[in-house]
Amino acid sequence: QKEVEQDPGPLSVPEGAIVSLNCTYSNSAFQYFMWYRQYSRKGPELLMYTYSSGNKEDGRFTAQVDKSSKYISLFIRDSQPSDSATYLCAISRSQGAQKLVFGQGTRLTINP
């Protein structure tokens, strides 16, 4: 069983829609959760970093963590064509200098 599972998609939605991206993980030892955006031929860009159950909002992005279900989500409101990218969830066991375990990534396309 993979440590973190993410539906690879692809996911295609119209501009302005709310996008929901999700990951599940298997080990409660993972306590820190991240979402990355990766454009084609670029390195991953950190979007959200959370460690508590609940919601964290940053502009049009909301990260949600449910540790009891081992389930994390990223919501994108008012989606724009520039949001078209691959989104990867990542988890780690502790804060600071720790390796990350990545989901498979979901390829998202926002259609004008």
Next chain:
Amino acid sequence: SAVISQKPSRDICQRGTSLTIQCQVDSQVTMMFWYRQQPGQSLTLIATANQGSEATYESGFVIDKFPISRPNLTFSTLTVSNMSPEDSSIYLCSVTSGRGGFFGPGTRLTVL
């Protein structure tokens, strides 16, 4: 967030040869991480590079194939040795902090 640069940004190599990838960080860090991203796939950790000690390799990766140097707290190199077409991937350098992981732009390697 850390600023990470990598050289080269891309290369096309012949099988059986070796390529050394450089990673430079704009601040001193204890650990640096090397990831591989195969075409259409997510990121997989190759090894963790600590300054002044041997790198720690993940299952499936060996020092003879991926030797790593870490001469100081801001620089590391990864060598891909005796390359085959299966080594065609993006190689990414990363550091982590208390606010998540940060990545370089990647080195896109094609092995013919």
